[in-house]
Amino acid sequence: MLLDVRDLHVEFHTREGVAKAVNGVNYRVDAGETLAVLGESGSGKSVTAQAVMGILDMPPGRITRGQVLFEGRDLLKLKEDERRRVRGAEMAMIFQDALSSLNPVLTVGDQLAEMFTVHRGMSRKDARARAVELMDRVRIPAAGQRVKQYPHQFSGGMRQRIMIAMAMALEPKLIIADEPTTALDVTVQAQVMDLLAELQREYRMGLILITHDLGVVADVADRIAVMYAGRIVETAPVHDLYKAPAHPYTRGLLDSVPRLDHKGRELYAIKGLPPSLLHIPSGCPFHPRCPMVRDVCRTDVPPLYEVTGAPAGRGSACHFWRECLHG
């Protein structure tokens, strides 16, 4: 087991009150495995990732409970200096907007080489050579010249390749990609995803892919975890989930994907809005929007039930998962 997140709770202290962003998340990632974390904005998917990475702004953020076991040791118990050495070297992160995520006043070469000088103590010259190699590796043309350029001189897709190169630099065991293709054109999205998947296979890295794009997920993920209001509401191998969702929220998400054979018909949308994290509804947090809601949903928080009869490791946080699965 590469990464094992157990019962993670994260809160943010704001002027309006305590926002409970993550409420007991559990997930695991093996070496070479891709876990897709799916959810709307505010579902806690990015916050969970930031807590795992150790880049949460604290304060206002606070990890109130849980463990982040990385190769068996709890990262939350490490001192900041030990934690820092893990970041970038053993686990790395790719962000959504590569333009704002790269430093505008440093050349991409400097930003890549920094990984080697800081973590590996390489000389600047060697680090620079490695930076060119990395840019070659992510298929940036004329890497030797472009290494001296600044982020704004690259196209969106090329910039995201540089982010990928930076994350790959020290061959980490785990990569967390937070909506890596959201800011890109559709054609470029596919190229970037392919590159990421290829590199992952080659180095047998664990990959956590955070996204709200169901299309991206289907192609590359092994497993899916669907998040809602800071909880995982369903987790399953990707194809099982697509075939038969075991949670009404997942079903709603799948139904709201535009489909060619539904052309001309009105697009389905889950009614209502995601809950405010300051006031998460009682019982099942999805109950105000759920088409299958019953009395028990308003009072009892559903645990993540094991979905029996399916391949191992499938779970749903719905009291009526059986109905959902077969209905």
Place this chain on the structure above:
Amino acid sequence: MGRYVVRRLLQMIPVFVGATLLIFLMVHVMGDPIAGLCGERECDPATAARLRGEFGLDQPVWRQYLTYMGNVLTGDFGTAFNGQPVTELMGTAFPVTIRLTLVAIVLEIVIGITLGVVTGLRRGRPVDTSVLLLTLVVISVPTFVTGLLIQLLLGVTWGWIKPSVSAEAPLGELIVPGLVLASVSLAYVTRLTRTSLAENRRSDYVRTAIAKGLPRRRVVTRHLLRNSLIPVVTFIGTDIGALMGGAIVTERIFNIHGVGYQLYQGILRQNTQTVVGFVTVLVLVFLVANLLVDLLYAVLDPRIRYA
């Protein structure tokens, strides 16, 4: 880049002409410069007429301006009414003021940026609040009050410094006056650095730098500061001109015989040549400082390219 510099230099010409014309006209309406030359008594009309002719004051204003600018371009700033060439006055005044400005700028950079960084990284903590309050006080109290107060306390009551600077104005004696001169800008630099730092601290590229596992020190110096100081450098650059011209009050308080002192004397005695000459040079300093700032801006921020 070269073309940009040429264009900027050309743009300086109308600004220079306009600014000097304005000051020339303002001095002209200040009154008759001859009137004050004969002491308490009114001037003898014949003498007055002779002086007017000698200084070219009987000519129309536009003519006076043209003659003056023509002379300036050949390096002749005229003579003050006491017969001393204005260039000679400049030769003694400018080195003193430049020294004072340098002291002020260095203090502004060192103290201002340090305080800004300290507070920007500790927003909301006691250090931050107290420095913020202090800068507010410094900004709201006029320089002549702070200056006189410091002179009184340090110079007279406690006797730590000499209350007035000697004629040669050595560097050591200029430190306290320099601090007074810099005080308001220093407070602004502190606030600007603090805000800029706090803003950039939340930016995506700083988050990336942290996610890369860089030590905190490196995140701050290499990634955060480099970006946050761009507006600060711009401010300090434009401030050079303001400090050189704005030293009038400070120079008067500490009896420093620099540009401000000469300007003050010139205005007091309606010494047209001195006032116009000094202001002309100050206008040039402003223009050049602004151009340098704009060029520096492109060096600091690679996204800006002038064509």
